[in-house]
Amino acid sequence: RDSQQADTEHLSRWKKGRGTDSKSLKKALSEVKGLSSYLVLWRHDIHSIEGKFGTGIQSYFSFLRFLVLLNFIIFILMFSFVTFPIIISKYGIFNSTIVYISPKNIEDICTIYEPSGNKGLVYLYAYLKDLLSGTGFLEVTSLFYGYYTIDAVWISIMRYNLPLAYLLATFAYLALSFLWIIKRSMEGFKHNLVRDEDPFQSYCNKVFAGWNFCITDPNAARLKHRILRYELQMDLQEEKLKQRIAERTMQEKLRIYSLRIVINIIVIAILSGCFYSIYRVTVFSQENSNVSIRNDTRTDLANLLVQYLPSIVITLANFIGPLIFSFLIRFEDYTPAFEIKLILLRCVFLRLANIAVLLFSLWSQISDCDTDKCKPCGYNYKLYPCWESDVGQEMYKLMIFDFIVILAVALFMDFPRKLLVTHCTCKLVQWFGLQEFVISDNVLEIIYGQTICWIGTFFSPLLPAIATIKYFIIFYVKKMVLIHTRKPAARPIRASSSNFFFLLVLLIGLLLAFIPLGVSIARIPSSKACGPFRNFNTSWEIIPDTILEFPTGLQQILFGIASKAFAVPVFVI
Secondary structure, three states: OHHHHHHHHHHHHHHHHHHHHHHHHHHHHHHHHHHHHOOOOOHHHHHHHHHHHOHHHHHHHHHHHHHHHHHHHHHHHHHHHHHHHHHHHHOOHHHOEEEOOOOOOOOHHHHOOOOOOOOOOOOHHHHHHHHHHOOHHHHHOOOOHHHOOOOEEEEOOEEEOHHHHHHHHHHHHHHHHHHHHHHHHHHHHHHHHHHHHOHHHHHHHHHHHOOOOOOOOHHHHHHHHHHHHHHHHHHHHHHHHHHHHHOOOHHHHHHHHHHHHHHHHHHHHHHHHHHHHHHHHHHHHHHHHHHHHHHOOOOHHHHHHHHHHHHHHHHHHHHHHHHHHHHHHOOOOOOHHHHHHHHHHHHHHHHHHHHHHHHHHHHHHHOOOOOOOOOOOOOOOOOOOOHHHHHHHHHHHHHHHHHHHHHHHHHHHHHHHHHHHHHOOOHHHHHHOOEEOOHHHHHHHHHHHHHHHHHHOOOOOOHHHHHHHHHHHHHHHHHHHHHHHEEOOOOOOOHHHHHHHHHHHHHHHHHHHHHHHHHHHHOOOOOOOOOOOOOOOOHHHHHHHHHOOOOHHHHHHHHHHHOHHHHHHHHHO
16 A cells, blocks of 8 residues: 555656646747747838738738748748759759769750850949849759759769659749638638627627727737728628618619629720730730840830830830729619729739730740741750740849839829829829728739749749748838828728638639649640750659659559549649
């Protein structure tokens, strides 16, 4: 009995000690989590915006912060597995060397690639032109696909297969983006389910449980007051609109539905006109810019304008289209929440389809084989000796021009309008007033840029670094524009639903990026004059080529997984 009692007391002490250790660990983790919250990027700025302008606008800036972090992670991934091995091998670090394998069974004419690098005395404007267009000195840097014309890297005694790493890194950043978006969207989806389950519960939560009693700072208290006020204001507006919709007569319903049909026909006509214009301009730009580069018959300024013509037309379509959609939707009489979603869907279709039309136009030129232009190499090698770099340059130009337009609108439209409204007493100027911060337009801007980044990273591995810097600067530009030149929306939107919907639209952009990347990797013959896949018919062939080095049993399993009968249903699910 004494020994049993002693064992029991020992076990009890052990359990108490274990419980104490567990509590201490939880406390330590809680303190670390609390301290880490102070390291969150733009934490104070976003909290201040939430209090002044509501949770809807705050969700836009949180979304922008998410994209900065996502692009930074993608850049680290591509740099670590694609660019860094080449850098250390070129400088002989870790006894590393570069391996080149001469292409076999390929005609010599397919292996000729002479980048348009600047030679001799170069003027400043030539460097600026190259910086804007991605040609010249930038074309031969690690920014573009053509730089990575290496088959393997020996690091000490290890052989690093660069083509395989290049392709797997591409799959990795797409999978990372997909999973991260799904994870974040599920949080917003759960909030939507809770909110939609019982509207009265939303009021109770705000009135009886909305205040944070840990707030002691007067400024923080005022911020919290504003946040709750915006939420209640939005709830009341939604209920008022629902009541008005429920009281519509049959005649009013027929009038509204007829008007919506007419407006949707107008929207389809606008979209069709934009797509056709982009297709014609892209074909014209590719044919004339290549001629001008090789024959040198135009001035550099005219050549730059011709190269940027698709980007200019796409940007004009992206700028004018949403303005027309925002004007038309006023006559359709939707609720504020659904109105923003419908504008977003129309605008995202316009912007993302514009990119798809541009890529289709490029592929039609690359694969133009009507007069046996492609017979030796499988693609139009005369105009596109390294077609992947050409596509990368188009994506680079779209991203740079999009950034320039965002800065130009802030500097030459928003701030002058603010000065006019503040200092001019003209009735017309006062009638226009300050512009509202339209969340849908701003969200579409960054989703459009992110889709360009996802598509372009395969053709320009360091494009995520440019996107990270771009979004970092845009955050401060948009913050200044919001605080100094814009006013809060007359009809605020709910943060939980907007967060979920923003991520849903971003997911559509990612799924769209899968299509051109899949076609480029699996269908279009890879360039034989540049890039890591010059020894393969397509980029995808590196996968079965690597699998053939595995044992027979493992080969059969992997080939079964890679077959269409298995891969397509899994991808759909």
